[in-house]
Amino acid sequence: MxxxxxxxxxxxxxxxxxxxxxxxxxxxxxxxxxxxxxxxxxxxxxxxxxxxxxxxxxxxxxxxxxxxxxxxxxxxxxxxxxxxxxxxxxxxxxxxxxxxxxxxxxxxxxxxxxxxxxxxxxxxxxxxxxxxxxxxVGAALLRSGALPGDDLYVSGQPGHARIALEVFRGTLQADGEVFETARMAMEMPTPRVELGLALRGIATSAVDVSDGLIGDLGHILESSAVGATLDVDALPESALLTQLPPSLRRQFALAGGDDYELLFTARRGDRQAVVDAAWAAQTPVTRIGVIQASEGLRLVDGRGCPERDIYARFDHFKT
Amino acid sequence: MxxxxxxxxxxxxxxxxxxxxxxxxxxxxxxxxxxxxxxxxxxxxxxxxxxxxxxxxxxxxxxxxxxxxxxxxxxxxxxxxxxxxxxxxxxxxxxxxxxxxxxxxxxxxxxxxxxxxxxxxxxxxxxxxxxxxxxxVGAALLRSGALPGDDLYVSGQPGHARIALEVFRGTLQADGEVFETARMAMEMPTPRVELGLALRGIATSAVDVSDGLIGDLGHILESSAVGATLDVDALPESALLTQLPPSLRRQFALAGGDDYELLFTARRGDRQAVVDAAWAAQTPVTRIGVIQASEGLRLVDGRGCPERDIYARFDHFKT
Missing domain, CATH: 3.30.1330.10 (PurM-like, N-terminal domain)
Incomplete structure (x- = not known):
């Protein structure tokens, strides 16, 4: 009826x-x-x-x-x-x-x-x-507050949701357990509410990663009129991601989409405060780069050498 | 592109x-x-x-x-x-x-x-x-404030939008000018913002008529735990509605849908205040009935004789 x-x-x-x-x-x-x-x-x-x-x-x-x-x-x-x-x-x-x-x-x-x-x-x-x-009033984390010298952080493990999406699309195979974990990331994302609250007064800027880490980092860089260097070897590892070929692993972490992690910046002097906030929120946080005055995003490996791959942003009208 | x-x-x-x-x-x-x-x-x-x-x-x-x-x-x-x-x-x-x-x-x-x-x-x-x-705080017009003895009013001329809908559906024919006027009512409704503001402190209850006058009146009656008698001969006339057969005219006015008029109640002693509010808001308002303690809605004609037609509510899942 x-x-x-x-x-x-x-x-x-x-x-x-x-x-x-x-x-x-x-x-x-x-x-x-x-x-x-x-x-x-x-x-x-x-x-x-x-x-x-x-x-x-x-x-x-x-x-x-x-x-x-x-x-x-x-x-x-x-x-x-x-x-x-x-x-x-x-x-x-x-x-x-x-x-x-x-x-x-x-x-x-x-x-x-x-x-x-x-x-x-x-x-x-x-x-x-x-x-x-x-x-x-005045305490909201904005995209526009990043300053040269700030550290760049990301919560959780971006890239997991994309693994599930590609399995559904048929471009990737994954065993049952890997698939289930990735599927949970895609279908049951955990909003980082406690982390956002704990970062009040500490993060100088923040954005949620919904369209891929690089795409959303672009919003911080543009709004703050700064640039950044991102160390791709510092990206959070996970049992799921390490099962992928290295190129895919990076692509998913940097441009996977649907992650709902927090990407944020904080003063270099606040590293302990960030660790404490992550602990208080029971949310893993990884330092992955640094904000710079010169505009643009530079991807480097752990030795500081430039990475040449280009990662597309996940745009809801383009993919 | x-x-x-x-x-x-x-x-x-x-x-x-x-x-x-x-x-x-x-x-x-x-x-x-x-x-x-x-x-x-x-x-x-x-x-x-x-x-x-x-x-x-x-x-x-x-x-x-x-x-x-x-x-x-x-x-x-x-x-x-x-x-x-x-x-x-x-x-x-x-x-x-x-x-x-x-x-x-x-x-x-x-x-x-x-x-x-x-x-x-x-x-x-x-x-x-x-x-x-x-x-x-405390000044919002709610659905729940109607009291026995209050007058019942409606703004504008509910029914016009339904004329246009039925022309589009092919169940009704209308000449060019009538159709254009009805079409404007359907496609360019005027939200009664000024009237709502002018009725603060005067209307005892209010609802916007989006699902048909009778259906939305039902929300006031239910929320206020009261009943009403509505005089169908008092419904606002218009050049458009009078071109319709009487039965359709009433059906469209009472259960047309998509009207975006205000239906409201006010104390009998506030009749002049309602007239003044309508004037201030430059919005026509018509008194069409009275709120009563006994539950249910009674439709009567201008002589007070019961109307036996049953008008269905316009429900977005049922029509």
């Missing part, structure tokens, strides 16, 4: 309002922002075949749809507060919706992030989440 | 940040909310074939995508501040984007509403806007 739009909202997405003055079910949600706080806002749209495959389990899809948005808050050092969900569905399939809601709310509850409104409609599968976080 | 995602954002949607501390182009936008103000938030997703037809001009589509969101702010009595835009496009067509942006920003500028962030991706055409407005 097809569900109407309102029954659908009620059954799967209506929960009692908490911090919002008014939650799902009026024309608007009402949100109060504490004095001295800015609201950090980000919106991401997920489309089948581009941000997820039709094979993904709805529960993981619910997780990922929110995770990619929380990752944007993390990159600003903002604490998650709330989100809206707009959902276009080919049909109001109760099994899909129940599973989707399970994955979505599990991650939302982990971060105490409340669903405060949204929209549902019939149409090609499309998920658009807008997320709200709070950050003290 | 296909445009990449970032060039696309830059070319058509990047403008200097105004009130947002940080606009398009970082991981998050940062918004400050004035002391004593709540943020009103609403999110609407528009899908081709459901919320607009493939024949719509991109400029009008840009207008409508924002208008339906501003209508939600209007229904809360909130003043527009900013919005995010997430856009899924089959291709990055420069003509489409330039025209879409023209219609979008013209309406945005009329309401001093700033684009502060968003997302673009390739995929089936889908437009998701999340809009932000401010309203003094």
């Amino acid at each position: 097809p569900l109407g739009e309102f029954e659908l909202i009620d059954r799967y997405f209506k929960r009692p309002a908490r911090r919002a003055a008014l939650g799902v079910g009026d024309d608007c949600a009402l949100l109060r922002v504490k004095p001295g706080m800015s609201l950090a806002i980000s919106s991401d749209m997920l489309v089948e075949g581009r941000h997820f495959l039709s094979t993904v389990r709805p529960e993981r899809l619910g997780h990922k749809a929110l995770a990619v948005n929380l990752s944007d808050l993390a990159a600003c050092g903002a604490r998650p507060l709330a989100f809206t969900l707009a959902l276009s569905l080919p049909s109001a399939d109760p099994d899909f919706l129940a599973d989707f809601a399970t994955g979505l709310f599990r991650l939302a509850d982990e971060h105490d992030c409340e669903l405060i409104g949204g929209d549902t409609t019939a149409g090609p599968l499309n998920i658009c989440i807008t997320v709200f976080g709070e950050v003290p | 296909p445009l990449g995602e970032f060039e696309l954002i830059d070319r058509y949607f990047k403008r200097p940040a105004r009130r947002a501390a940080l606009g398009v182009g970082d991981d998050c936008a940062l918004l400050r909310v004035k002391p004593g103000m709540s943020l009103a938030i609403s999110s609407d997703m528009l899908v081709e074939g459901r919320h607009f037809l493939s024949t719509v001009r991109p400029e009008r589509l840009g207008h409508k995508a924002l208008a339906v969101n501003l209508s939600d702010l209007a229904a809360c009595g909130a003043r527009p501040l900013a919005f995010t835009l997430a856009l899924s496009l089959p291709s990055a067509d420069p003509d489409f984007l330039a025209d879409f942006a023209t219609g979008l920003f013209r309406l945005a500028d009329e309401h001093d509403c700033e684009l502060i962030g968003g997302d673009t991706t390739a995929g089936p055409l889908n437009i998701c806007i999340t809009v932000f407005g401010e309203v003094p």
